[in-house]
Amino acid sequence: xxxxxxxxxxxxxxxxxxxxxxxxxxxxxxxxxxxxxxxxxxxxxxxxxxxxxxxxxxxxxxxxxxxxxxxxxxxxxxxxxxxxxxxxxxxxxxxxxxxxxxx
Numbered sequence: 794x795x796x797x798x799x800x801x802x803x804x805x806x807x808x809x810x811x812x813x814x815x816x817x818x819x820x821x822x823x824x825x826x827x828x829x830x831x832x833x834x835x836x837x838x839x840x841x842x843x844x845x846x847x848x849x850x851x852x853x854x855x856x857x858x859x860x861x862x863x864x865x866x867x868x869x870x871x872x873x874x875x876x877x878x879x880x881x882x883x884x885x886x887x888x889x890x891x892x893x894x895x896x
Contacts, residue, residue, distance in 0.1 A: 796894045797833040798852055804832065807852065807891045817885035820856050825892070828852040834896065851895045857888040 795808045801816035820826065831850040834841045841847060862884040870877040 794894050794896075795835040796831050796850070796852055797835075798828050799830040799832055799846075800828060807894075809891055809893055811891045812857065813889055813891070814862075814886040815889050816887070817859065818856070818887045820887070822856050822858050825853060825855050826889075828854060831894075834894070849896075853892040853895065854889045855892055857890055859885070859887050861885055 795806060797804055797806050799805075803816075805813055805815075807813060818826070829846075829851050831847045831852060832843055832845065834847060834850060843850075864881045864883050867880045867882070868877070
């Protein structure tokens with residue numbers, strides 16, 4: 794069984810034992826959470842789509858650790874104007890293991 798969940802404005806297609814990176818949550822490692830914004834459930838060839846979410850459907854997950862992603866550099870240069878900008882950004886994330894999908 795697979796589920797499409799929403800977290801932090803992004804959508805993730807998950808199944809049991811998947812490890813995904815979600816936006817930073819202020820929770821301790823080894824704690825469990827329930828993600829209740831389930832947009833769709835896929836079970837073999839049967840697909841159930843919510844409007845916008847499926848009632849009573851949840852995804853149980855366990856927090857593994859927290860971290861920061863690799864730096865992304867944005868560089869802007871304007872031709873013939875001697876103008877350039879260099880900035881970096883590192884995303885904070887929480888690594889999560891999906892335990893089960895509850896219908």
